[in-house]
Amino acid sequence: xxxxxxxxxxxxxxxxxxxxxxxxxxxxxxxxxxxxxxxxxxxxxxxxxxxxxxxxxxxxxxxxxxxxxxxxxxxxxxxxxxxxxxxxxxxxxxxxxxxxxxxxxxxxxxxxxxxx
Numbered sequence: 593x594x595x596x597x598x599x600x601x602x603x604x605x606x607x608x609x610x611x612x613x614x615x616x617x618x619x620x621x622x623x624x625x626x627x628x629x630x631x632x633x634x635x636x637x638x639x640x641x642x643x644x645x646x647x648x649x650x651x652x653x654x655x656x657x658x659x660x661x662x663x664x665x666x667x668x669x670x671x672x673x674x675x676x677x678x679x680x681x682x683x684x685x686x687x688x689x690x691x692x693x694x695x696x697x698x699x700x701x702x703x704x705x706x707x708x
Contacts, residue, residue: 595683598644600626605657609668612695616661621692622668624653626676629684644681652676657689665689665704673706684708 603626608619630644652675662668669689676685690703 596630596632596643598628598630598646600624600628600646600649600653603650603653605654607657607661607668609657609662609665609691610695611663615695620694622657623690623692624657624672625688625690626653626672627686628676628679628682630681631683632681644679648679649676652679665691665702666706669704669706673708677708 603624605622605624606619607622608616609622610616610620626649628644628649633642653672656671656675657668660668660671662671669687672689673685673687676682676687684707686705686707688703688705690701692701694700694702
């Protein structure tokens with residue numbers, strides 16, 4: 593079996609994550625970048641069953657960011673990485689979560705990256 597890296601970059605979701613009450617009440621925008629190391633057949637036949645379904649990865653990311661709540665970006669990124677690792681054919685994952693407007697003032701952003 594050969595391996596391939598699949599990237600989903602710049603996924604944008606609204607979530608209610610953070611330590612401060614206003615972050616959890618008002619929510620904010622989060623960017624998610626996912627890299628998946630997938631196992632493929634030696635000669636892919638242009639079939640979805642020979643790779644990973646990008647829609648499934650996107651749906652899992654959306655569900656976690658939009659429907660669950662975490663105080664830390666580390667916990668959010670861990671949950672995303674765990675969900676991606678459960679997809680068929682995924683053998684490794686790197687997930688980066690960026691909080692686009694943290695309550696730090698100015699144009700600051702904060703981000704966490706988790707690798708499995």
